[in-house]
Amino acid sequence: MTSYLARRIGIAALLLWLVATVIFFSIYLLPGDPAFIILGGLEAHPTDEALQAVRSQLGLDRPLVVQYASWLSHLTRGDLGRSLITGRPVRRDLSIRFLRTADLMVPSISIAAILGVTGGLLAARARGTILDPLLSALPLLGFSVPVFVVAPILVYLFSISLHLLPSSGYADWSDGAAQFASHLVLPVAALVAAPTATTMRMTRSSALEQLSLDYVRTARGKGLSSARVMRRHVLRNAVLPVLTVLGLQIGGMFAGSVITESVFNWPGMNLFLLQAISQRDYPVIQSVVLLASVVFVAVNLLVDVSYAVLDPRIKYS
């Protein structure tokens, strides 16, 4: 187990190094000069001397390999550089933004897991009944309706028409729990639909697969109620593939949260990225994309490892 864990972490670290390298070089290969941006762009007509001064100040006049080595060594120490626009350290701003995105993602993924697994088990039990077509069509509808359709509809219903909830913005915990929660409801609701649908579909098919196995017949044969068979036997066996899907959902949730943050003007890391992109703020862009990849890789690693913990039949060496 330990050596398995060590190997998996090693592979993950290697992948992240590859990702970091790709991000670093793609930014330098793409057109656009950071020095121009700092000096106000082409319209400001910066002089060559000024450009040169900024470049040497940022270390951009060094050979690319030297820049790469220095960037990487700062990165390993957790130094993400400074924003080209505000001059503030990226790390501090990003950690605040990241927590706000987590405010959206954590409730969404939890709700999606609970609703999706429950719904999937119900759908599996309802197989062959009148409800079956409805319950198997529901998830399909859920991931066919995009976030950017759900979000405006929610805003229209609950804030423009009914004036129940704020249409956008963010309230900090310090503004009071009610304020915080009222700003959270609509974005989370918009974000939750797609992962719930995927989880439900996966749970249904995974549970159906288990239901056809012998041990279920045995459990029924010894007189257990079907609710108990579902909960104690099927759920525990069916949950593993669902876990993988939930892990992969994190990637999809990023897509959802980019759009959600943009619709609801939620000042998380994705909005930070969109702003940085329009300003060509390279250090910020690099850091956000890298952080998102770290989260993505870490979650999937966690899912793989939790397999071993949850399923005693799986032994890793």
Add this chain to the structure above:
Amino acid sequence: MLSSTRASSTVNVPARRLARFRRRHLRLAAPATVVALIAGLALFAPWVSPYSPESIDPTVRFAPPSHTHVLGADEFGRDILSELAFGARISLLVSAASASLAGVVGTALGTIAAFSGGPMELLIMRIADALLCFPPILLAIFVITFLGSSLLNVILVIALLYVPPFARLAHSSTLTVREAEYVTASRVAGSGGTRILRRDILPNIMAPLFVQLSLALGHIILLESGLSFLGLGPPPPVPSWGRMIGQSSRFMSLGVLPVVWPAVMVSTTILAFNLLGDAVRDALDPRLRGA
């Protein structure tokens, strides 16, 4: 019930055959019809549209549906039906082009990796793994903002995102097929590498790839309209569904129809492609049925 069916069976054979045919093929035919309708709308957009999708008429801003503007007009007084028809062109073009490009490139890379083995395999598959580490939309946003959001760039970026899944699938399928006896037989019979790839391996790994392709079509429409929604899709003046929703949602307190129509359109299209993908999978790969 049973006896009555039996009694009428002599008369109703064609009807019953039709019913059976319908039951079996409805899952394929229904979404295929919807897709065909949308494709028709896209193809005949200049003839279907009563107006130019770009023509602005301030006098009809937020006009309700009427005989002059069948679906109403948007916040600039543009005809919504015309915008939807031309937007269908963009969505379907991007989806078809990116999916087929990704399918061809991914399949080629995956089969070559599996077939050649060694450092080549390692290189191709590790790059595919690394690309899969990026949350896809971030990679798309990242590349498009630097390269600019032309139609071609959007197609290329989305294709890039979908190469790794195709490469992985083609790689794993080729690995299983490569050891099959008919491949050995073909090699003994004197076939060279390219001939084996083309004649023996490719036809036998096509089914899962085709399923992947049909599912990718729907996902790509979702991705493209999401990018358009954020203002990173194919640039104006060409209308696109995502941008219609993005722009009109700012004026929802004045009129909600300009958001509703493209929302319905994009959801229906994605739903149709997803249903079609499921049906294709069930038809081609019975082992995956109901999964």
